[in-house]
Amino acid sequence: MSVTTIPINSASFAATDLCVKCGLCLPHCPTYRLSRDENASPRGRLALMQAVAENKLGFTPALRQHLDQCLGCRRCERVCPAKVPYGRLLDDFRAAMPRRTGLAGLARRVLANTAGRAALAAAARGYARSGWRPVLRRFVPLGLEVLAHQAKAPALQAHYPALGTETARVALFVGCTGAWLDADTLRAAIAVLTRLGAAVALPAGQGCCGALQWHAGDRAAAAPLLENNRRAFAGAEVLVSFASGCGAFLQEQTGAAKKVLDLSRFLLDLAWPAAVALQPLPIKVGLHTPCTLADAAAAAELLCRIPELTLLPLPSQPACCGAAGTYLLEHQDSARRLRDEVVEQIAASGVDCVVTSNVGCAGHLRAGLAARGMAVEVLHPVMLIARSMGWNP
Ligand code: SF4
Ligand code: SF4
The missing domain is CATH 3.40.50 (Rossmann fold)
Structure with a gap:
């Protein structure tokens, strides 16, 4: 096994000491729920970071895997009574870890530049139109299937x-x-x-x-x-x-x-003009709350302005749909398992459509629903407000 040391500023990991090992975060951690492995829990990951920062443990591929498999959803941080700044610690630790390439690294580089994004969009549109898609679906990376559901090229004004x-x-x-x-x-x-x-x-x-x-x-x-x-x-x-x-x-x-x-x-x-009246939408809508949406109440409150719309929050577990940025490229199995649990909940709820405020979650859920043969739309809340105003793309 290869054991290395990584350049780490021990002082910035002093906050790992705040963890009192109470375990209250464990039931909220999606990766712990999947694996029941302490190393895949917030408490376990904090202990690993602390041990490396204090030079009690070397940096090994296995340790890297435990840290890589964290979704970064920060659900643990929200419920931690000791206020451990888990997200900041994870970001700092990952910044100290040696760089790796791979599909997720490539995707991040492509998304960061204009030409790369244009090429990826063209590839996704080509794949979406391809007659081979039903056959290729089983072999292409999860990310391309997600993109294929969404890639369009609008003309925009400044x-x-x-x-x-x-x-x-x-x-x-x-x-x-x-x-x-x-x-x-x-x-x-x-x-x-x-x-x-x-x-x-x-x-x-x-x-x-x-x-x-x-x-x-x-x-x-x-x-x-x-x-x-x-x-x-x-x-x-x-x-x-x-x-x-x-x-x-x-x-x-x-x-x-x-x-x-x-x-x-x-x-x-906003102060809405008196002339704007929302038209009734007699549909049942499932509300998905992305991990990164701090102001979750706003989407619900906004949608409740639409007459005759029934809003049904999806269950709070699993706390993350598994998209998590480029996580779905690196950890396809976990990403699929988490997504499929949400898709099952959507199927059981009998909703007409699902709303979510994050493009990554929307794409991941759309691909999951399509794979299950379900014709349930996944939309941003503003799409329903627009429809209720009589607008359609
Ligand atoms: S809830 Fe906070 S203090 Fe308790 S184990 Fe989790 S990280 Fe540590
Ligand atoms: S950020 Fe999410 S996946 Fe990572 S340890 Fe916390 S709850 Fe678990």
């Missing part, structure tokens, strides 16, 4: 004026995937925002938020992406994101310097 009196201005974060993997959501967001009196800007030069790179420990790759967006959004007071993972990361990185709001929260807090 600015969309408010319809009627302008009451707000907003800079919309599109990121690396919003324009082609979540094109309908983007168009619906623009339609709803402008209808409600907000002028929408899509600042030029914006791009990938860098969350995938950062959480994988590749800070050198994340830094220029963060700087790029800092410049692109320098003049914006409020930045609105319709992908919860990107929004959470941008808020964490910008801190008090910039207000980053999830789209549902922004829509909820």
Whole structure:
């Protein structure tokens, strides 16, 4: 077995000592629920990080695997009574781990640059149209199947004026995937925002938020992406994101310097013109809450404004659908098992459609529902608000 040491700043891992080993986080950890292995639990991973930081344990492939298999969902952090900053510790530890290439690393590099994204979108569209898809489905990586359900190429403007009196201005974060993997959501967001009196800007030069790179420990790759967006959004007071993972990361990185709001929260807090009336949608909707969506109540509250819509929150377990950025590329088995559990819950609930506020979860669930032969739409909440306003892409 190869044992190495890694350059690690022991002081930044002092917070591992806060863990009192109570185990309250274990039932909330998706990877522990799957494996029942202490090394795949938050408590176990904290103990491993602490032992390496204190030079009591070398860095081995097995140890790497335990840390790699963490989804980074931070469900453990939310329930921890000792307030262990698990997410920060995991990010710091991964940043100290030796870099690895592989499919997920390649995907992160491709998503970070414009030409790479265009080529990937074209490949996904070609695959989606291919008559061989039913045969190839069993062999292609889970990620390509996810992309095939979504890849589109919309034409975008830099600015969309408010319809009627302008009451707000907003800079919309599109990121690396919003324009082609979540094109309908983007168009619906623009339609709803402008209808409600907000002028929408899509600042030029914006791009990938860098969350995938950062959480994988590749800070050198994340830094220029963060700087790029800092410049692109320098003049914006409020930045609105319709992908919860990107929004959470941008808020964490910008801190008090910039207000980053999830789209549902922004829509909820807008003063709606009296002339805007939502039409009834007599459907049963399953509400999926992504791990990265801190303001989960906003989506529910927003959807409850639609007359005759019945909202049904999906069960809180498994706490993560298994998409988790590029996790679904590296850990396909766990990603499938977690997803299929959610798909079973959707099937049992009898809902007409599912809403989620994250593009990664949406794609992963769509692919899972299609694989099970279920024609259940997976949409961002704004899509239903738009439909209730009479808009369709
Ligand atoms: S809940 Fe917090 S203190 Fe308890 S075992 Fe988990 S990480 Fe440690
Ligand atoms: S971040 Fe998620 S997968 Fe990782 S230890 Fe915490 S709960 Fe488990």
